[in-house]
Amino acid sequence: MTKLDVLISEAVERVEQDVVNLRRDLHMHPEVSGKEERTSALVADYLAGLGLEVKRCRNNYGVRGVLRGGRPGPTVALRADMDALPLTEETGLPWASKTPGVMHACGHDVHTAILLGVASVLSSLAGELEGNTTFLFQPSEEFFPGGALGMIEEGMIENPAVEAVFSLHTQPAPVGCISIVEGPIIGSVSTFSLRIFGKGGHFSSPHMAVDPIVTAAHVITALDSMMTRRLDPLDSAVLTFGMIQGGTRDNIIGDMVVLRGNIGSLDESICRVLMEELEKVVQGVTQAMGARYKLKYIHGYPTTRNDPRATDLVRRIAGPIVGPENILVSKPTLGGEDFAYFLQKVPGAMFFLGTQNPDLEPVPVVNHDPRFNPDERAIPIGMKILAHLAARYAREGRE
Ligand SMILES: [Zn+2]
Ligand SMILES: [Zn+2]
Incomplete structure (x- = not known):
């Protein structure tokens, strides 16, 4: 374990509770695809507060933050989606949606909170980093034509030119596991x-x-x-x-x-x-x-294809975090995901983050269900993997 690995893990543990609270706030205030006004303003303010270079899309609610590392190196992008679904929540949780008929039932609140947490962790270690990290917060994943294309068209993966891109998605698999497969992962x-x-x-x-x-x-x-x-x-x-x-x-x-x-x-x-x-x-x-x-x-959305080298990097980095036995080989799904557009431009990978725990009440069910209830212990796991991917890509991602 390098000094940077230790620093990342410590920083994640320091902000973990704040990120869980942030996720609950996002969960209470969901916005459907194309209407992510509050969420995108919150994201932009948070990134600006960390001292990142923030750019907002003109044509949609996409937000980008760029963190410059202390030493020269490649630019790696990490991406989260921000939109919720037109569903009435039935979890009865204290942080259930306050907006009737709208719910974060696909875990995009978890994705957004994790990525903001990673921005916080990496910005506190900027001097130690080689190269830049681009944080992409995209709107409208759930509704074709999605938000990714608009962000690409507005140059969000240029200046600095992104060399690789990574993302995660919550999955109804046991918390503590991740899963990934090289090649097509989402149809x-x-x-x-x-x-x-x-x-x-x-x-x-x-x-x-x-x-x-x-x-x-x-x-x-x-x-x-x-x-x-x-x-x-x-x-x-x-x-x-x-x-x-x-x-x-x-x-x-x-x-x-x-x-x-x-x-x-x-x-x-x-x-x-x-x-x-x-x-x-x-x-x-x-x-x-x-x-x-x-x-x-x-x-609609093209196939989401994981690059073999990027997939291998995710596996290598996740190994010490979740344990090699908890890295599952994902079965591809036929669902559709607009992260595919980023992967058409630059190599990278998406992995699934297990969020299921049968002891939770209500028992977390599948994504898009009104009782969807992800286990928040997945949050620090997702943060660690994404933070390490960005921090270690310069040395290990090009091997
Ligand atoms: Zn979804
Ligand atoms: Zn989703």
Whole structure:
């Protein structure tokens, strides 16, 4: 262990309780994607108070802080997301959301607090650091097109030019563990909206009408079959309809059904191919049923791909912090994450931070659940790993 390692660990322990309190404050005041006004002001003030060079985005609520190290070296970026979800919290905790219908249910409050804590720790050790650390606080991760692209477009990873970028995300895995995998860790997502137009009529005379509900039912079933017949069984992808809407009364054949859904895959090209296949199916089925359709789709976040060297550095640094047996190999998820855009520009890695503890009340459940309750003992673990990544990248990250 070097002197710097010891200093980082001591500094984390000194600010740990403040960071937990900060997280609870953020948790009580959640803001949905694109509306992170208070959070971004709090972040900017905090960074300015530490003496960092602070720059705020003009087109979104993104904030950047740059910490100059005492000695020359590369610039490493650490990134956190700041937005909450449109959910009503059901934890009953003293620090539960004070904003009705909005909740930090994906742990972005934890991410933001951890990164502010790391800024505090590293700024107290600036003289010992080689190179610069760029702290990226991005808005709107949960809502496409996200906040990362806007920050990149506004030059937040330039001047100083970022050489590597790291981030973490809370995960419903045991607290004390982290998990990571090299290559794709979070999949890419395409979103679609499909309108099926039929011809309305009386329920007793379907032959005089074109029933969009029956057509939609066939479309859904045919698309389920498409996923097993058109997709290479060795590739992974998922198609889910999250919404279906149609009809006004039980005895009326309506004239339109709206379906919305997502396709997720570890590979953007698979999403694109499946979207083309989806349109072929929709075209064929609606035509056969005498209906018409309108399909709109957006290719959303690309795949989040961890660089092998950056992944290895995360593992090496996390080893002494959590114990090598607590570094799990992450299964990739098909969820979608706009950190992917940073990784398209510079190499880096995202790792998952375990936040689950079955003894907590309420028992922490999965992200995006109104009872989401991460174990705050994960906070110093996340802080230590990120602080060490920034501090040790210059010497160990380029090996
Ligand atoms: Zn989320
Ligand atoms: Zn998230």
